[in-house]
Amino acid sequence: MIHANRWYAAATAAEISTQPTEHVICGRPLVLYRAASSGKLVALENRCPHRQAPLSMGTVVGDDIMCIYHGWVMNGAGQCVHVPHQDSVAPSVRVDAYPAVQKWGLVWLWIGDADKVDETLIPDMPWTEDANQSSVFIRFHVGANYQLMADNLLDVSHSDFLHASTFGSHAGRKAETEHVKAELDAWSEDGAVYGLRTLRDVVLSPMAAAWAGTDKPVTRTHKTCWTPPNNINIELIMENDENKVTIHHDHLMTPENETSCHYFLIWTRDFSVHSGYPTDEDVRREQSTVIGTEDISMVEAQQRNKIQFGDPADIPGAADKIVVAVHKRIAELQNEDQGLSAT
Ligand code: FES
Ligand SMILES: [Fe+2]
Known part of the structure; x- marks a missing residue:
């Protein structure tokens, strides 16, 4: 839509x-x-x-x-x-x-209507202009419906599995010692949907540990904000008694057609801004590789399966609170906005 x-x-x-x-x-x-x-x-x-x-x-x-x-x-x-x-x-x-x-x-x-243009509806991303932070812009083309890509980004729980060897953490696995349980909440406010997910005392995967500058377990907090049409900001905070780092992820999905979309990622860090690891080029290489090979490959495979299996209904789990809240808000908007068709 x-x-x-x-x-x-x-x-x-x-x-x-x-x-x-x-x-x-x-x-x-x-x-x-x-x-x-x-x-x-x-x-x-x-x-x-x-x-x-x-x-x-x-x-x-x-x-x-x-x-x-x-x-x-x-x-x-x-x-x-x-x-x-x-x-x-x-x-x-x-x-x-x-x-x-x-x-x-x-x-x-x-x-939409030219007489309703309203620049205040562009999401706020002031960190992209903050001299004490550094933003890297990456654009992806995805062979899947924009909402599948958005759902991937709203569903932080996949980090501990799909990204277990890169930038995830080790939590939620059955029959392993790494059984940190996520605290998760989601709510709607002023037309936006917010989510808060916290993992305490969690072991980070190698890439995330290098960003956080610590080998020790951390508290890993994801603060998610979704605003229409498909703007997602995730503020990721990783902290322990050794260090604290914050990364703003702005994910913007724009439909191309029904089964393809443009995905813009702005990755803004408040650490190693002027020297050290990661440089902007490190961020560009890591994010392009991991998102391209892990997330986008998965989302495109989901798209193929949805077509092959006649678009069966999903079954949400407890970790899908934010996805469910956003889908509910989109359904409300469908009535309010009288959505235009992509094709
Ligand atoms: S000038 Fe554009 S098609 Fe002829
Ligand atoms: Fe991912």
Whole structure:
């Protein structure tokens, strides 16, 4: 489901330049570019009104975009403002334009009514601009419905199994000495869903222990906040009497189509910011590898199975409190928002 009148992350700010690029966002094929003179972001339907050539194959001229096929020119509002060898252009010659803004290092697109644009609905991520913290931006393409990817991120319990040898911890295993029991709570407030999961005196997996800078057991706390349409912030705190580190994970899922999505991760640490381990490059390499090979491989396999088995209903466990609370909130929004369809 696509929520009406919400912002969707479409690209990292660094990706968008005066070289037009094509993107499929919420089922809509779009061209994005940065106006050459003003630097303003432009998002248009990726088609020329003349004979449907992709505008992403064209060229930015000033603040406008020129179709490569026969030179028709569209402005940032999607209006055709020039047809070669023609004195005037009818106002009806145009394509749809989408409001686009840059904030927190990302490009956000408004999917909904142009007269309801509200920048306060972009989630707050002030840590991405804090000089005492360092943020790494990573974009993934996932061959699965965005909600499967979101559910993976709302379900922290998989860390102790899927990521047992990388950045998880050792808790919850049957017939092992590592039987730390999670304390878990989830609640809704002001349209958002919050979760709190704590593991006490838990042994960390090697990668997490290296971040925490300790070999001793820690208290590992996950504070989760979900806001619509698919914004998840997880503040991970690992602490013991030797050290304390905090990592903000911002996970933003944007539907591409029904069975694929864009996943933007911003990983912000408050330790080793200027020197030591991990560097930004360490973070980029580790997160790209682990999420790509462990999480995304799993989510894409789930997607294939859902198709093969005719989409059977899930059976939530006690650890799924946050997932269940978010699904409940999404069902409420479906009525309130009169959700738009992705296809
Ligand atoms: S198709 Fe774009 S100018 Fe002809
Ligand atoms: Fe994971």
